[in-house]
Amino acid sequence: MPEELTLDIESLEKAISTSNVEKFITSSEELHYADLATVFEDLDDQGRSFFTRHISLDNFPNILAELPGSLIEETLERFDKAAQKEILTKLLDDDRADILQDVKAESRPRYLALLQPEEMEATRSLMRYNEDTAGGRMTTQVARLSPQMSVREALDLLKENYDTAESLARIYVVDEQGRVCGKLRLRDLAFSTRSATVAEVMQELDITILATADQEEAAQMFSRYDMTLLPVINEYGVLLGVITHDDILEILEEESTEDIEKMSGIAGEQSEETYLNTTLTTHFKRRFPWLLILALLAIASGYVMLRYEDVLNSIFLLALYLPMVVAAGGNTGGQAAAMVIRAMSLGELEAGSTRKVFLKESALGLMLGLVMGSCIAAITLFILPLFQPELPIGVSLTQFTIAVSVALAAQITTSTITGALLPIGARAIRLDPAVVAAPAITTLVDISGMIIYFTAAQTILNIA
């Protein structure tokens, strides 16, 4: 964080803690709404009361839109009805819909009633879409022109509605039924002859998204096609709104966080609060389920070990490499899974590419297994003797070396393939690939690793 910003924030926090109204107003005008929201979130109840009592109502709607969902209603309730009305009216329509989705269902009608009929209708229709869809992310505040208009009429119309469109980077041309038929930029109008028609200066519109499509699809299209705005349509081609790039940034952040959390065995919806502001209970609830499931699964590994008591007892030196062989499977499986999951998230792996992935990871697993096996063989043959290891009569160091290296190679090869294929399999049965990743794969290949290790030892070392 730049030093200047830190100073501004500190000065605001001081104004709040000393209830210095004048200083609060000056300081709050210096800061961006995103920073003001962070400050607000970190305040105690008294501080928040002071904040809402003295903040400018021009500034507050943007701040409110940045707050986590759990804070929305209690914050709105700090204002009187007139102020609530002003705040809700000043919000961008997509932010307003999001905010009303965050308040309790029974409070929604009361807030909606504060709006003008037209705004109420627009907000209601936005709230119909699931939050994670293109429709749930779009704003309806988009500039629309009709193709017959002259450039002059178009410019006059845009001027009248100067600031109601969230962006004039792309302006859409729609026919009488509201179906989208072209796009143009403000510069195409500003620098054209005033008498030309909109149809003459517009360009063909090629890329659109259905309102019901998943937000991840919107993000992938946006970044693949370097878009400025993504127009959202219904099944009849009617323009409903646009998704702007700041929504896309949010989606990408959310989806990456989701992938990382799932891959680490963290369950449930990510919290909108920052890590530090999330309550202990929420953290606990999200981490406990997988921890328990994986622990129960791990008892299977222990059971395998119990069953091979005799093998371990006759050559206890096997314990030296047991954790290594088992863990190597988890590590290589985790790597393969991460690669495949990320490739899927970036839209690189179409449904038909399973065979290619299988061939690639089989070759890679074999290479990794052979090289790692050779490394461990070399260590066992040349370094282990320095520590005078105890081997029972009838088992040579060479035999022991072969057993552990073969086990390691087999474990790495099979685990690499398992790690790569499990996420693909998960997707095939419509499970989130990231859910089966790292911890789940690790636990599964731990079990197979135990079996591989003891079977190899038993077979190669001729233990009854």
Add this chain to the structure above:
Amino acid sequence: MPEELTLDIESLEKAISTSNVEKFITSSEELHYADLATVFEDLDDQGRSFFTRHISLDNFPNILAELPGSLIEETLERFDKAAQKEILTKLLDDDRADILQDVKAESRPRYLALLQPEEMEATRSLMRYNEDTAGGRMTTQVARLSPQMSVREALDLLKENYDTAESLARIYVVDEQGRVCGKLRLRDLAFSTRSATVAEVMQELDITILATADQEEAAQMFSRYDMTLLPVINEYGVLLGVITHDDILEILEEESTEDIEKMSGIAGEQSEETYLNTTLTTHFKRRFPWLLILALLAIASGYVMLRYEDVLNSIFLLALYLPMVVAAGGNTGGQAAAMVIRAMSLGELEAGSTRKVFLKESALGLMLGLVMGSCIAAITLFILPLFQPELPIGVSLTQFTIAVSVALAAQITTSTITGALLPIGARAIRLDPAVVAAPAITTLVDISGMIIYFTAAQTILNIA
């Protein structure tokens, strides 16, 4: 992928494989350059020759900019000098600089010599910045106005240079020394009186970034402050260029991929090729190092197990829970690390918050440890007896239960704290936090888990 798009791509691929020039030209005009680049990347040498021979040179610069670095030079070399000149000239300046950074150093002067002196100078100056900095990401093609101009003059100037600015979403006002002093939108000009001065209609510019700042910082500012363009300045405040939102999307994707890969123990630079197009050797080189390091570390776990041979031999039933206790540490440590690393990536954890993280994770570790310990205690007391486990004389089921539950609780608590603090520690000594994540933490807490488990068993069960 939408069906229509798949059909267009198939028709293009068929045109290439059957060398049907006419159909190739029609099909290629239907497709977006990003899709054309994907098709090109997947072609064999013959297909690529056909592609470059017949693609329109209007379209090809954009396709080239989408190709992975390793393909750039061999692709450029498929064209003659005149075509190379046309392609390089038509590229946006930031793409051109990126492309020239991807060709061999000795070829660069030859390509630069094809450009006009002015373009050559601009490209050279962009190439001076490291690829991962704000300067390395910016385009210099930004609209600049001076404050004394009238709105009419400004519009005329912009009209003349109609399409040379990458975006007119934000236009910057600079003084005679090139220092940035304000910003405005095209609509502010288009809808103002023509005789007003630029200084009258412009707004104050508050957020800028230094050219030498890290690209991750640029992405964080962009998404925090919902920006459209991020102006890049030097230490004197001179406007050098802007970062556009498509660059930011790329940065965010890169940084998320990097985090995920590092957290999964994958080393080195991510490849620009897709997962399937990356060679086996590259995959191998990136996965092998950590696999080997972690395997060697895991021998330490094995060594601990060897040392406690007597404990395990006297109560072999301990083997049943050994993998569970050890793995639970890795799982909970991995969760904590993922949470903390993600919070740091999103800029939520300032340097001073170590104490807060420590308190939070200690409380959480304790909660998780106690609850998990109780679960295992219940299972051991009520379910294990059904399987008639073998306990040596002198050790009661209750004692055994206490030993394993205490060990599990201790392992989970300490591992949670370790997992959260290691990434913070890494950052403090300027290592990438993600590097020490999941696999490394798992391996470390595996060792401590072994020690905790056997020590608890030895102490509580009174084994000599």
